[in-house]
Amino acid sequence: MSLLADPYALALACLAVIVIGAAKGGLSGVGALGAPILALALPPAVAAAILLPVIIVQDAVSVWSFHHDWNRWIVGWMLPGTIVGIALATGFSASVDERWLLLLLGVITLAFGLFRLWTERGGRIVAASNSPGWVGTLFGVAAGVTSQIAHAGGPPFQMWVTPRRLPHITYMGTNAVLFALMNLFKVPSYVMLGTLNRQTFMAAALLMPLAVVSTLITLRILRRLNSHRFYTIVYGLMVLLGAKLIWDGIT
DSSP, X not given: OOTTOSHHHHHHHHHHHHHHHHHHTTOTTGGGXXXXXXXXXXXXXXXXXXXXHHHHHHHHHHHHHHTTSOOHHHHHHHHHHHHHHHHHHHHXXXXXXXXXXXXXXXXXXXXXXXXXXXXXXXXXOOOOOOOOHHHHHHHHHHHHHHHHHHSOOHHHHHHHHGGGOOOHHHHHHHHHHHHHHHHHHHHHHHHHHTOSSHHHHHHHHHHHHHHXXXXXXXXXXXXXXXXXXXXXXXXXXXXXXXXXXXXXXXX
16 A cells, blocks of 8 residues: 555645745755655654655756756865765664754754844845855755755755855755755665665655646746845745754654
């Protein structure tokens, strides 16, 4: 029987895919809500495994849309860190309580989102960050760890990249390329852990058409926003996401 034969599980899976579609369309970070939504109906590891092939399909749509608009310097510094983070998370997945990791990530994300909203209140122009590339590698490690555990790699990416004040189309493209590569590196670990198998892949295949549609719709909407409004939305979502991650860590 399909993992999504239950109407409740299917409804939550569709909602999770739509949320992740919004993330792949450019709202980096909000996609971390996808796995917890589906985990309301399925074991967390199974939920994450079902969503991984769906996310990879959405990545392909995003990369195709932004293949001319991404920052190679940022991806070049963050990608090695994400690979290390994925390997670390795979190694200690059986011994570390992910609730503490989600709680810490939630506190940092919430505080960062509130800080940026405060400093840029009333349309104030804040000088762009110019932190060195090795800092991005450290944030890449954090992104790899949290992405491997709960597809929640968006907040570390946001914390380093958002203050750099890229044109919002370049920001969206950089997010698309980095996470497309990162998610491909996650496949072997999911197979090794036994969660990505024929049953979870068949459930994922059922959701793929919705994944493509939700990503394309979000892309169309976000391309029309100006950069200031886009970043305000991103910071607001970070506040909500941070609160959600804290709640997940506590409960």
